[in-house]
Amino acid sequence: MTSEAAPVAPVPRSFEGVPGPRGWPLLGVAPRLRREAFHTQLEGWARDFGDVFAFRIGRRRFLAVADPEVIAGVLRRRPGAFRRGSRLEQVSREMGFLGLFSANGETWRRQRPMVLHGLDPTHIRSYLPAMVEITERLRRRWQEAATQGREIDLLADLMRYTVDVTTCLAFGHNLNTLEASAENAIQQHLNVILPALFKRLLAPFRLPAWLRDKSLDHHVLALRDAVRGFIAQTREQLAARPELRKHPENLIQALLAAAEDGQQGITDEDVSGNVLTMLLAGEDTTAHTLAWLFWLLHANPQAVAQARAEVDAVLPPGGLVRSTEDLARLDAVEACANEAMRLKPVAPVIMNEVAEDAVVADVLVPRGAIVVCMMRPGGMDAKQFAQPQAFDPARWNPEAGGKSMSAAKRATMPFGAGPRMCPGRYLAMAEIKMVTAMLLANFELEEVSAPGGAEPEERLTLTMAPVGLKMRLRPRSAAS
Ligand code: HEM
Numbered sequence: 001m002t003s004e005a006a007p008v009a010p011v012p013r014s015f016e017g018v019p020g021p022r023g024w025p026l027l028g029v030a031p032r033l034r035r036e037a038f039h040t041q042l043e044g045w046a047r048d049f050g051d052v053f054a055f056r057i058g059r060r061r062f063l064a065v066a067d068p069e070v071i072a073g074v075l076r077r078r079p080g081a082f083r084r085g086s087r088l089e090q091v092s093r094e095m096g097f098l099g100l101f102s103a104n105g106e107t108w109r110r111q112r113p114m115v116l117h118g119l120d121p122t123h124i125r126s127y128l129p130a131m132v133e134i135t136e137r138l139r140r141r142w143q144e145a146a147t148q149g150r151e152i153d154l155l156a157d158l159m160r161y162t163v164d165v166t167t168c169l170a171f172g173h174n175l176n177t178l179e180a181s182a183e184n185a186i187q188q189h190l191n192v193i194l195p196a197l198f199k200r201l202l203a204p205f206r207l208p209a210w211l212r213d214k215s216l217d218h219h220v221l222a223l224r225d226a227v228r229g230f231i232a233q234t235r236e237q238l239a240a241r242p243e244l245r246k247h248p249e250n251l252i253q254a255l256l257a258a259a260e261d262g263q264q265g266i267t268d269e270d271v272s273g274n275v276l277t278m279l280l281a282g283e284d285t286t287a288h289t290l291a292w293l294f295w296l297l298h299a300n301p302q303a304v305a306q307a308r309a310e311v312d313a314v315l316p317p318g319g320l321v322r323s324t325e326d327l328a329r330l331d332a333v334e335a336c337a338n339e340a341m342r343l344k345p346v347a348p349v350i351m352n353e354v355a356e357d358a359v360v361a362d363v364l365v366p367r368g369a370i371v372v373c374m375m376r377p378g379g380m381d382a383k384q385f386a387q388p389q390a391f392d393p394a395r396w397n398p399e400a401g402g403k404s405m406s407a408a409k410r411a412t413m414p415f416g417a418g419p420r421m422c423p424g425r426y427l428a429m430a431e432i433k434m435v436t437a438m439l440l441a442n443f444e445l446e447e448v449s450a451p452g453g454a455e456p457e458e459r460l461t462l463t464m465a466p467v468g469l470k471m472r473l474r475p476r477s478a479a480s
Pocket residue numbers: 075100101102112115119166277278281282283285286289346347350414415416417418419420421422423424425427428429
């Protein structure tokens with residue numbers, strides 16, 4: 001009698017045997033770390049050591065992975081096998097913005113449905129009138145610069161736009177930094193806090209409180225004060241209009257009503273943590289994506305012509321998106337955004353801590369180690385994307401074939417994947433499409449360039465920004 005042997009699962013490799021860049025005793029690779037170019041440094045190491053490699057920063061062990069299937073496997077096994085890093089959780093708690101992005105376990109579980117609900121497509125529809133108004137403000141600002149032939153600090157303007165949208169939609173607060181004459185305080189604080197947070201995440205050791213950079217405290221306290229202001233204002237609204245507790249109009253009302261109700265375990269700390277998280281997660285990501293997109297568009301006039309033809313056909317007179325139906329018809333603009341996020345993913349690295357010993361690729365990774373998911377290599381794979389360096393929005397055309405489109409999305413994952421996938425993606429896409437359509441309908445892109453005319457430097461400070469981009473616009477003549 002013959003019996004078929006059951007397939008034997010291959011024995012995983014030990015973590016210690018995985019090749020990778022050499023480090024120093026105690027410090028690991030910390031002395032050679034180029035923090036603001038961490039993602040390109042990782043991409044370089046992947047060329048030397050392959051799709052899976054290991055290194056240490058201080059005593060912490062890291063396994064870097066570049067294969068999209070392996071990455072998707074890690075991202076989907078959350079919150080069980082993998083979690084956000086304990087360093088991120090600690091630092092966020094100290095700074096007072098322990099919210100959905102940095103939380104784990106029960107805290108994350110009770111917050112996630114509420115944030116997801118506040119940012120779902122139905123809500124985006126109800127937010128649209130406010131978004132149209134803010135996009136109109138940006139158009140006015142750029143119209144003025146274009147008429148005067150003035151150079152635009154692209155990133156600064158886009159950040160004003162995203163701060164205005166986030167504060168308006170998530171907190172019901174019309175900040176209007178786009179038309180405020182003075183430099184806005186919230187942005188100034190965010191611009192300091194994000195890089196400082198990133199620095200602490202990659203530091204070889206946690207410094208004792210008395211050795212940490214004190215100048216940061218001022219920014220953290222000022223931002224917390226602003227948030228306290230938003231919360232106080234919302235409490236007054238809830239007191240004046242109790243019906244808002246049942247039918248909140250924005251995320252902060254929903255969070256506060258839940259905190260007061262006490263049933264869902266939402267605490268006051270959850271409320272302020274998430275208000276700050278929305279500002280941190282929603283500002284740079286979307287602004288940086290738009291800035292990369294405009295730079296790529298300027299370098300690719302053919303893509304501009306195609307997207308503009310669509311915009312001219314879809315938008316009503318005045319050149320602004322006014323409804324979700326308009327948004328849904330902007331496929332070519334969306335394709336440009338997908339292509340920009342493939343070439344320039346603003347979150348090129350997603351780090352996950354191993355909650356219990358886990359097998360990743362063919363490696364047994366010990367509890368407490370960090371799995372570093374490298375998000376760009378999958379989108380640059382020539383087997384999946386012909387001429388991967390080229391900006392070619394046509395590859396995202398839905399008519400090009402449903403199967404290849406979903407495979408392309410699986411290879412790029414700009415918003416992450418699995419249970420912790422970005423809840424702000426619908427809002428972000430709506431913002432990106434509204435601003436891009438407004439630009440194409442109203443202006444000619446005369447110049448989008450970095451200092452010296454070179455390709456902009458990619459600077460990583462939690463998100464990946466193009467450095468020093470300036471833009472010049474010309475009003476589009478009626479005849480063009
Ligand atoms: C182009 C713009 C954006 C990009 C590329 C982006 C990307 C990402 C990525 C890669 C993650 C991690 C996902 C994962 O771990 O699998 C994330 C998480 C998150 N994003 Fe976004 N994001 C964008 C805009 C926004 C906006 C506008 C908001 C809200 C206003 C937002 C709120 C969040 C939050 C709260 C999380 C944490 C989710 C969790 O851990 O459960 N994001 N985002």
